[in-house]
Amino acid sequence: MPAAVSSIPRKSLVKAYDYIVVGSGSGGCPVVHRLIEDTDATVLLIEAGEPGIGVPGIDDPAEWVALGKSRYDWGYDYAPAPHADNRVIGIPRGRVLGGSSAINALMWYRGHPLDYDAWDDAGATGWRFDDVLPYFKRCEDWEGGETAFRGAGGPLTITTSRDLHPVARALMEGAGELGMPVIGDPNGANNEGAAPSNFNISGGKRWSSATGYLFPILDSPHLTVLTGSLTIGLVIEKGRCIGVRHLVDGDIVETRATGEVILAAGAIDTPRLLMLSGIGKANDLKALGIPPVLDLPGVGRNLQDHPLIQACVFRASRPLGAKTDNGGGTMLNWKSRPDLEQPDVHAFPVQGNSAEPALRETYDMSGEVFAIGFGLMRSKSTGYMKMLTNDPRGPLELQPNYLAEASDMEALVSAYHTIASLAGTKAFRDLSAGLLAPDRPLEGSDLKAFIRQGCSTFFHTCGTARMGTDDLAVTDPRLKVRGIEGLRISDASVIPIIPTCNTHAPVTMIGERAADFLKEDA
Numbered sequence: 001m002p003a004a005v006s007s008i009p010r011k012s013l014v015k016a017y018d019y020i021v022v023g024s025g026s027g028g029c030p031v032v033h034r035l036i037e038d039t040d041a042t043v044l045l046i047e048a049g050e051p052g053i054g055v056p057g058i059d060d061p062a063e064w065v066a067l068g069k070s071r072y073d074w075g076y077d078y079a080p081a082p083h084a085d086n087r088v089i090g091i092p093r094g095r096v097l098g099g100s101s102a103i104n105a106l107m108w109y110r111g112h113p114l115d116y117d118a119w120d121d122a123g124a125t126g127w128r129f130d131d132v133l134p135y136f137k138r139c140e141d142w143e144g145g146e147t148a149f150r151g152a153g154g155p156l157t158i159t160t161s162r163d164l165h166p167v168a169r170a171l172m173e174g175a176g177e178l179g180m181p182v183i184g185d186p187n188g189a190n191n192e193g194a195a196p197s198n199f200n201i202s203g204g205k206r207w208s209s210a211t212g213y214l215f216p217i218l219d220s221p222h223l224t225v226l227t228g229s230l231t232i233g234l235v236i237e238k239g240r241c242i243g244v245r246h247l248v249d250g251d252i253v254e255t256r257a258t259g260e261v262i263l264a265a266g267a268i269d270t271p272r273l274l275m276l277s278g279i280g281k282a283n284d285l286k287a288l289g290i291p292p293v294l295d296l297p298g299v300g301r302n303l304q305d306h307p308l309i310q311a312c313v314f315r316a317s318r319p320l321g322a323k324t325d326n327g328g329g330t331m332l333n334w335k336s337r338p339d340l341e342q343p344d345v346h347a348f349p350v351q352g353n354s355a356e357p358a359l360r361e362t363y364d365m366s367g368e369v370f371a372i373g374f375g376l377m378r379s380k381s382t383g384y385m386k387m388l389t390n391d392p393r394g395p396l397e398l399q400p401n402y403l404a405e406a407s408d409m410e411a412l413v414s415a416y417h418t419i420a421s422l423a424g425t426k427a428f429r430d431l432s433a434g435l436l437a438p439d440r441p442l443e444g445s446d447l448k449a450f451i452r453q454g455c456s457t458f459f460h461t462c463g464t465a466r467m468g469t470d471d472l473a474v475t476d477p478r479l480k481v482r483g484i485e486g487l488r489i490s491d492a493s494v495i496p497i498i499p500t501c502n503t504h505a506p507v508t509m510i511g512e513r514a515a516d517f518l519k520e521d522a
Contacts, residue, residue, distance in 0.1 A: 005215040008051050008097075011224045013248065016256035017044040019518070020244055021264055022231045022273070025099020026504050027491035028264030029213035030139070030511030031518065033155060036217045038519060043223050044255060045214075046246055048230045048265075049095035052210075058102050059205045062323045065354075067103035068092040076268060076398060083381075083403035084307075084455040087358060091305075091398065091457055093266055097227065098210035100266070101504055104459060106206055106326045108158045108198040110136055110509070111377070111501030112191050112342040122496045123468030125477045135512040136187075136505065141212075142198075149188050155212035156508065157202040161329045164196070166320050166431055167349040167370045168329025172196075173427035175332050178418075186331060191500075192343045194332045199325060200504075209508065232392040234261065234277035234487070236293055241487035260486045260518060264511070267461040267493040268385060268398065271300045274465065274474070275387050279484065288390045294483045298472035299465055303383040304498040305400045306346075306458040308375035309412060309451055310356045312419050313437040316368040320351065320431070327351045333377070333500075336414035343500065344378035345415040347422075355437055358453040363437040370431070372422065374415045375458055377500035380405040385464050402455050412451050416442070460503045465493035478517045479510075490514035 018041035021028045032045050052072055057063050069075055074093040080086040094100035113129035120128040137151030143159045146152040161168065172194040176182045181193030200207040217223055226248070235243035235254060243256035263270045274280055278293030280300060285292045327350060333343035350371035355363075383401035388394060403409050422428060423435055438450050465474035465481075467489075474481060475494050481487040492507050499506050 005053060005218065007053060008225050008227060009218055013224065013226065013253070013255065016258055017042045017224070018257070018259040019262065020044045020046065020255060020257040021262045022046050022244060023099060023264035023266060023269070023491065024097045024210060024214065025094060025264060025266060025491065026101050026209050026507040027511040027514070028099070028262070029209040030508055031262055031264065031490050031515045032223065033213040033217055034512070034515030035518065036220045036223050039522070041222065041259065045223070045225045046229050046231055046244065047097055047225070047227045049097065049227065051227050052096035052098065052102055058096070061106050061199065061201050061204070061206055061326045064103060064105055064326060072096040072103055074268070076396070078457065079397050079399045081400065081402045081455065083401070083452070085358065085452045087455070089455070089457055091461060092459055093268060093461070097214065098208035100459065101200065101209040102206070104504060105328070105502070106199045106201055107502040108156070108187070108200050108505050109331070109501040110187055110505040111499040114342050115497070115499035115501070118497050123470055123473060124496050125469070127477065132509055132513070135509045138512050139505070139508045144185070150185070156200055156209070157207040157212065158198050159201050160196040160198060161325045163324060164329050165324045165349070165351050167351055168325070170427040170431055171330045171332055171347070171349045171372070171422070174422045174425035177425040177427060178421055180332070180334060186333065191333050193334070194330060197325070197329060197331050197348070201325070230392065231265070231273060232276065234273065236277060236484065239483070240485040257486065259522065260488055262514065262518070263487070263489045264491045266491050267303070267464045268396065270489055270491055270493045271385055271464045272387060272396065274299050274481070276390065276392055279481070284386070288387060290390050296474060296483060298474045300385045301472060302463040302466050303385050303398065303400055303461065304379065304463040306375050306377055306379055306460045306498065307402045307408065307412065308373055308456045308458045309416070309454040310359070310456045311350060311354045311371035311373040311437070311454065312423070312435065313353055313355050313363070313365050313369050313371045314423070314428070314431070315433040315436055316370055317431055317433040319368065320370060323351045334418065336411040344376065344411055345374065345418070346377045346500070347372055347374040347415070347419060356454050356456050359437050362453065363439055365436050369436060372419050374419050376408055376411050376415070379408050379498065381408050382463070400457070403452065409448060409451065413447055416447060416451065458502065460498065462492035462495040462498055462503055465489055466496040467494045468496055479514050488514060488518070
């Protein structure tokens with residue numbers, strides 16, 4: 001964090017700004033930064049959470065897990081998942097400056113080039129990999145310097161481990177023993193194989209979107225940052241969004257935007273805001289007592305997330321030392337079937353025990369342990385988000401429909417067998433005194449039961465206000481909400497097809513593009 005930043009400058013709220021950005025996460029901070037850096041526009045950034053500056057638990061990369069269900073998390077849960085034993089699965093989302101980039105696992109990973117070609121093919125025209133690569137590079141200050149695939153000098157510091165933990169090293173070495181590629185950078189020309197993870201870490205501390213994009217511009221006279229302010233609705237007149245309604249010290253305040261309002265509240269709260277404002281499926285809105293302003297039935301549909309199986313757990317054969325990096329350090333990407341065009345499954349080491357409660361109740365995991373988490377990055381199952389009341393702070397139904405598609409289970413079964421093979425390599429035999437969860441080789445229905453018990457989330461909720469050109473698209477490919485002037489979205493909700501990666505990098509890229517669209521259309 002820049003040494004001069006210890007607090008947010010206090011400024012009086014005025015009645016109108018050129019731009020209002022709702023949400024300070026991966027999609028919002030780039031918009032704010034570029035507007036302040038490149039224009040004379042006035043910008044109001046509204047964040048529901050706290051500043052979170054100088055909080056040890058946020059700054060320390062190894063302590064991110066404890067941020068879930070803390071004061072810096074919205075505290076959301078997925079609804080009972082029918083195909084995952086009807087378990088309630090927590091879905092952490094950042095409620096703090098930096099959004100989820102301030103509480104996540106600090107991963108910087110953009111997946112495979114074909115992910116973005118698929119966006120274009122699905123109607124998000126102009127979003128092929130060749131279109132978005134310059135924006136990925138613009139985000140980055142990569143430790144290896146600029147290359148054809150990597151950027152340098154950008155707002156986000158990106159590094160790899162200074163000293164790989166033994167479990168992280170074993171994942172790479174074990175993959176090599178199995179004949180899998182060992183590559184230097186998963187964000188390079190090809191992501192298939194084992195590689196050191198890319199982290200938003202600098203000097204041993206988290207480097208969030210707020211750190212990189214927001215803190216350097218806090219002293220700008222054109223920027224006002226308002227924390228602790230929940231946005232509860234949009235002001236729409238004659239088909240144009242002209243401002244927002246938000247809470248300031250408990251009072252409802254209406255603040256106007258003379259240019260545009262940009263929603264960057266994330267894949268849960270952006271569609272909630274649209275629906276609270278009468279934008280969504282008209283019949284659903286009427287049932288909640290919300291007068292429809294625009295019948296846009298795609299709002300809240302198409303919820304996607306990657307299923308993560310937490311986890312295969314091992315007894316350590318010796319003390320493995322203190323936790324390093326984010327508690328991981330490396331990753332492995334491979335194909336669940338040889339005929340696939342690109343990797344679809346993913347694994348990472350865990351310096352400790354990350355097993356889901358249902359597995360902890362089933363298996364003895366006492367003593368010093370480590371784990372391998374594995375999951376599906378090309379999941380086909382989709383769900384929805386639904387408001388259950390018209391209260392801006394009321395309950396939501398968030399349903400990812402994990403494992404609803406048979407092909408998702410098939411891919412995870414294949415991935416488990418690869419993890420079992422890794423456990424048999426010399427790299428893991430040197431660390432492991434045996435597999436604890438599962439405590440025996442699994443096949444058939446027993447293996448599927450293990451996957452259902454261990455099914456969790458990568459925290460990659462997206463797609464609930466997707467961009468495109470069909471009737472269910474919520475935004476057009478320039479991120480404008482269809483049918484409403486002066487309103488754009490810059491967050492994970494616009495993603496049409498979930499990419500094979502952590503969502504922080506693609507959402508930051510979306511924020512960079514949103515800023516360009518705004519400047520071009522001003």
